[in-house]
Structure formats: C-alpha cells, structure tokens
Amino acid sequence: MKKLMMLFLLIFTVGAKSFSTTPPDEGMWLPMFIERLNYVDMQKMGLKLTAQELYSINNSSLKDAIVSLGFFCTAEVISDEGLILTNHHCGYESIQSHSSIEHDYLTDGFWAYSKAEELTNESLTASFLVRMEDVTAKFKSKLTNDMSEKERQEKIDAITDKLQNEASDDGKYDVEVKSFFDGNEFYMFVYETYKDVRLVGAPPSAIGKFGGDTDNWMWPRHTGDFSMFRIYTAPDGSPAEYSKNNIPMKSKHSLPISIKGVQKNDFAMVWGYPGRTQRYETSYAVDLAINQSNPSIVNIRDTKLSIMKKDMDADNAIKIKYASNYAQTANYWKYFIGQTKGLKRLDVLNKKKEIENQFTEWVNQDAKRKEIYGDALSLIEKAYTELTKYNLSQIYVNEAAFQGPDIIYFSYGLNPLYKMLKNNSDKTKAAKTEAEIKTAADAFKLTTEKFFKDFNAPTDQKLFAALMKMYYDNVPKDQHPEIFTTVEKKYKGCFVKFAEDVYKNSFLVCPVKLNKFLEKPTLKAMEKDLGFMTMRSILLAYHSIYEKTAVAQEQLDKGNRLFVAGMLEMNPDKKYYPNANSTMRMSYGQVLDYIPMDAVHYDYITTIKGIMEKEDPNNDEFIVPAKLKELYTKKDFGKYGLNDNMVVCFITNNDITGGNSGSPVINGEGQLIGIAFDGNWEAMSGDIAYEPNLQRTICVDIRYVLFCIDKLAGAQNLIKEMNIVE
Ligand code: ARG
Numbered sequence: 001m002k003k004l005m006m007l008f009l010l011i012f013t014v015g016a017k018s019f020s021t022t023p024p025d026e027g028m029w030l031p032m033f034i035e036r037l038n039y040v041d042m043q044k045m046g047l048k049l050t051a052q053e054l055y056s057i058n059n060s061s062l063k064d065a066i067v068s069l070g071f072f073c074t075a076e077v078i079s080d081e082g083l084i085l086t087n088h089h090c091g092y093e094s095i096q097s098h099s100s101i102e103h104d105y106l107t108d109g110f111w112a113y114s115k116a117e118e119l120t121n122e123s124l125t126a127s128f129l130v131r132m133e134d135v136t137a138k139f140k141s142k143l144t145n146d147m148s149e150k151e152r153q154e155k156i157d158a159i160t161d162k163l164q165n166e167a168s169d170d171g172k173y174d175v176e177v178k179s180f181f182d183g184n185e186f187y188m189f190v191y192e193t194y195k196d197v198r199l200v201g202a203p204p205s206a207i208g209k210f211g212g213d214t215d216n217w218m219w220p221r222h223t224g225d226f227s228m229f230r231i232y233t234a235p236d237g238s239p240a241e242y243s244k245n246n247i248p249m250k251s252k253h254s255l256p257i258s259i260k261g262v263q264k265n266d267f268a269m270v271w272g273y274p275g276r277t278q279r280y281e282t283s284y285a286v287d288l289a290i291n292q293s294n295p296s297i298v299n300i301r302d303t304k305l306s307i308m309k310k311d312m313d314a315d316n317a318i319k320i321k322y323a324s325n326y327a328q329t330a331n332y333w334k335y336f337i338g339q340t341k342g343l344k345r346l347d348v349l350n351k352k353k354e355i356e357n358q359f360t361e362w363v364n365q366d367a368k369r370k371e372i373y374g375d376a377l378s379l380i381e382k383a384y385t386e387l388t389k390y391n392l393s394q395i396y397v398n399e400a401a402f403q404g405p406d407i408i409y410f411s412y413g414l415n416p417l418y419k420m421l422k423n424n425s426d427k428t429k430a431a432k433t434e435a436e437i438k439t440a441a442d443a444f445k446l447t448t449e450k451f452f453k454d455f456n457a458p459t460d461q462k463l464f465a466a467l468m469k470m471y472y473d474n475v476p477k478d479q480h481p482e483i484f485t486t487v488e489k490k491y492k493g494c495f496v497k498f499a500e501d502v503y504k505n506s507f508l509v510c511p512v513k514l515n516k517f518l519e520k521p522t523l524k525a526m527e528k529d530l531g532f533m534t535m536r537s538i539l540l541a542y543h544s545i546y547e548k549t550a551v552a553q554e555q556l557d558k559g560n561r562l563f564v565a566g567m568l569e570m571n572p573d574k575k576y577y578p579n580a581n582s583t584m585r586m587s588y589g590q591v592l593d594y595i596p597m598d599a600v601h602y603d604y605i606t607t608i609k610g611i612m613e614k615e616d617p618n619n620d621e622f623i624v625p626a627k628l629k630e631l632y633t634k635k636d637f638g639k640y641g642l643n644d645n646m647v648v649c650f651i652t653n654n655d656i657t658g659g660n661s662g663s664p665v666i667n668g669e670g671q672l673i674g675i676a677f678d679g680n681w682e683a684m685s686g687d688i689a690y691e692p693n694l695q696r697t698i699c700v701d702i703r704y705v706l707f708c709i710d711k712l713a714g715a716q717n718l719i720k721e722m723n724i725v726e
Contacts, residue, residue, distance in 0.1 A: 083248075178583060213334060222649060
C-alpha cells in the first residue's frame, strides 16, 4: 500500500468511521484498556501472561515487540538484534525495488547470509509505541455542541498542536493525537521511529505469493506470506537515518517462537496496526457503497489491470517495474468485489436500517435525548443526498487520475513549484526568490530517479487514454475538468489522440526533458505542458467539488458524531471498541474452523500436501519451486513437520483488517505461532459488519516460515538468532 496514495484515498473517502458493540471475538482493543476490559475474559480463554506483561509503560512488555511498518503494515521483533518479521506482500515494494532482470528477487527470493548482505530501503520506517494516553478531557472542556464544525476543528487542531509539542521532547518522539468514536474521544500516541530498516530475506514469490490473485482473500490457503527485515540504530541506540556505522537494534522485547503447533480452540491473539474499519457505518453509506462506489472502483481497476497485465506478460522488465503497482491494484479490486457480495448476501443494509430504527425509537422516548440526538440521522441522510451527487467525481479523481496513469500523481509533486512561478507572474504579490524556486525544483528532482525506475511510457500512455476516457464518460459533464473541453475541441473527443500528444511532448515522460526543465523552470513551460496541465485541471475540478461538498461533509461529521454518542449512551453496559484508525490494537480469540456455506466445512489448517494438489506449472500463480518439491518428496521437514506432512497456514477468529498484515499471532504464553496475512472471502463485508460465524484471519504457520528459512534458504544465521521453544 503506497502511503501517499493512501492519503489521497482518505481525503476522498465519503463515509463514517466508527465502532460497534461486541459479540465474542469481535473487537480491536486499545492496549491500555486490556486490563480493565478484556483481561479476565482472555485468561478464561487461555492467556497465561499478566496484564503488565502485555502492556506496560514502565517496564518492557509484549507491546515493545510490535512494530508499525510505515503505518501501512505491521511487523514483530523476533531477536535481540532487531530482526523483524512481516508479510511478503508488505515487503513486496522493497523486494521489487531491489529487483532487476539480473537480480530478480521477486522470482527467486533473497537471503542475506550475513548482516553485510542486508539491503537498505530508502523511506521504509519502523515505529514503536512508547505510550498512549486518553486526552479526551483536554478536548471536551473546549468543545461545545453549538459550535460550527469549522470552529470545532480549529479548536481540535490547536489543542492537538499543543499536546504534540509538549510530548515530542524536542523532536525525539513522533506524537499523534487521534479522534475516536467519531470525534467523541481523543487519544495521544507517542512513537519512536527508526529510519534504517534493511531487507534480510524473502522467499520466492512462488512461496510468498503462492496462489496469487486467484487465492487472494480466500481460504483454504497455502501461501508462505512472510519476509524479514532488520532495524538499525545509531551506535548509541537512538533512531538514525541510514549510515554504515549504524548497528543492529538492541531489542527491548522480542517474541519467543513456539513450534509446538496449533490445535482447534487454542487461544490466539493478534497485535498490530489495523488501518480502517467502518463498523458503525449507517445504511446510507452502505447503500452508496453497494450501488455506486464499489462497482465503479472495480470497473476502473478492471481496465487498469488488463492494460498493465498485457504489457507485463509481453516483457519481463515491464513485469518487474509494474509488479508492486499491479499487486496493490488487484488486491483492492478483489476486495471491493467481495465486499459488495458480502454486504448483499448478509443483508447488511437492512441490518443497519434495523439499528437506526432502534436508535430513533430510543431517542423519541425522551425529550432531552430528542434535543441532543434528534437530528443525527436526518443530518446524515441530508449529507448523503448531497454527497452522492459528487461521489463519482471523487472516485474518478482518485482511482482514474491520481492512482491512474503514473504521470498524474508524479506531476502533482510539481505543484509547489508551479504555485511559486504563478505567484511571480502576479505583480501584486511579493516575489519568490530564485533560491526558493531552486529549492522547490531540487526537491522534485529527488523523486525523479525512483519514478523513472518503475515507469514505462507506452504502458502509461495506454492507461492515460483509457482512464481519462472513462472519467469523461462516467462523470456528470458539469463536474468535468476544464481540459476535457480541449479534448472535445482539439482532438474531437478522441482520448487516444490526446494521449499521443501528451506522451510525445510532455517533459514528465522523459528524464532528459525533465532535467532540462528543472534546470530552468518557467511558468510558460509548465502551462504549455499538456501532461502537467491535465493534472492541474483535474486538481481544480477536485477543489471545486471539495468546496461544494464542504457543508454536506460537515453535516455528515456532526451526524455521525451524535449518532455514535447516542449509541454509546443507549447501551451503557456494553463494552465498546473504537474503529480501526492505524493505532495499536489487540484482538483475541481462538484457532477455529468454519462453515462457509450450506453443506461445506472448512478445516482450520492447510498442509504442504495441498500445495502439491494446487500445483500447475503452466500457471504463474501455482508454480511450486523445485527445491520445495524435493523436500516434500523426501519428507524432509526437519523439526517443523507433523508426521509426514507439514502445516502451512491456519485460521483464527481474530478481528483484523488491512494494516494488520504482518501482525504476530501469539499464543497464551506470549509466543509467536504465526503471522496474520489475510481475511476470508465469505466475510469480506467484515470491515463494515463483523460476522462471528464467518469471519476468519488467515495466518501463515510459524513452522512453515522457519522451514522456509532453515531448509529452503539454508539461512541458519537467522535461525540462530531466534528464541525457538520446542
Ligand atoms: N489480501 C491481502 C491483504 O490485503 C494481501 C494479499 C497479497 N497477495 C496477493 N495475491 N495480492 O492483506
């Protein structure tokens, strides 16, 4: 998941964020409240550690082994020397960035047999939570119900700034203050962020991505979805940028690894950084998702994927360049197909309406409640009526433009420079100096090498032509970016011709032209560049939509905040957990099978036999590496096997979502038994409504991981570092 892309996604998302009440096993709990809310329950289910051993801010505890990998994935510390485990799909972009036709680590895997062989990764970070704090009281005293949303946000920003300054200890810590329960509570998170994180190992994709997009989001699964990194620090142990003088991190806590194996009903907990759930989304949001947003996203991504695939299949170099982009696009393409199906099959829309009816009934019972919460649902309804008018625009700006052809997002990086030059063309404004302009141009230069490494102009041109055409065809005309008029007039509405012109002339697609422009950037050159001006035009269209929807967005925020507050008040005895928001959470449950549909039972483990059953040498997604086959034939599983077989994956009923990828699955003794990497097809609506009978977390068994490191890769150097409990 690309971080910056995610930013866009978040800005553009129409919707509520929230929490839910709790049937067993549902819930992504805040570590600081485990003792109060969950501990007794967890003990009954098989937890042997004390609450202090799980989360403590004074002594080292389990939470100190949990890493946020750039806030897009989770990792866990498994040695005293900063060795961390995560998913293959979390390390994918790093693995890809080190790959070329000569060293194709995606296909062949990569292993560092000494620390000197580990590979550095620009811009990959590892953050540890130092502490968290409930700061709601600091906000509540300053926020009132009759404030406008704008005033409210200004207050929130001011208090947040102050808290961040106080807690950052002169920049030593990264401090985040986040709203929970739709703006009803606030918590502060203090992190220490390490910036030298090196690639240590990854299996070949035939193991790490076995089953590909066909098996993605599905059980039964046979994927060895893991990769390894190491965190480095300055010689004094503090976080530092990459330097050859850095040393492996001295871990505060590292997880012991159990190879005793899993049994049905075993206690299992997952720790990590789930990104986003919408468990308290209203029926209005569900309706829009099912009927418009999801099908549109899927439709756009269908086009993107088929264009990329054609070029990737034709040329191995292009295949490597686009591997990560393709995988990310395909992942959420399938997600939204599954979510729509799940929402329909489980009748989530009517379940939501039911909850809203109960809420309304409760509100109407009491005059005071009516005064406070009476408008909540009508505000939400009104907001959705308005937001729906602009929804397709927002989706196309996001999916077809900024996450579409690469030049759009790339050229967005030139926007600061453009604004300076534009400013200087206006005599009434104070001029930006040469030096300021040079700084902006130089800052952009830093992004160009990485961009061109994964760029193929002909592929991008095809994406541009097809996606801009879809944007033109599907978004209401009065919301079109201005540039579409040019396409109508100058190119007779032909986007293929338009794209030809863009890619023939734009400085964005050619390093030589771009460098020449950056040496002496002028407003004229930018305004003449069709590629850059396409981005500008779409950006302006987006700004105008943003302005038009501002009031509705405020209504929605207020409506959701009141609705959630009302629900909390309506069920005072229920334990609540907040929606996922990329903060540390713990989910507990057990290893468990399930019944996906009438007459079908899915077991809770898969084995290496199943890998052989799925083998298809003619299908990229189901190739089995020769070495794995050899070990299978010899039944040479070392101490990681089970009789003459070996477990590959297992499932639990832990409650996780995207961002939890790479999360440790931990037994009652605090030992690592697996790595969480996916959810299952029958519960794809789970981010909006948890389904206790269906929702499962798919984990790679730690024994299979160790087998791959030990027997397949022969990386005993790494095995030796770990604390393996037999
Ligand atoms: N669905 C997984 C997740 O979002 C990603 C799996 C990656 N594998 C793949 N075939 N794309 O965490």
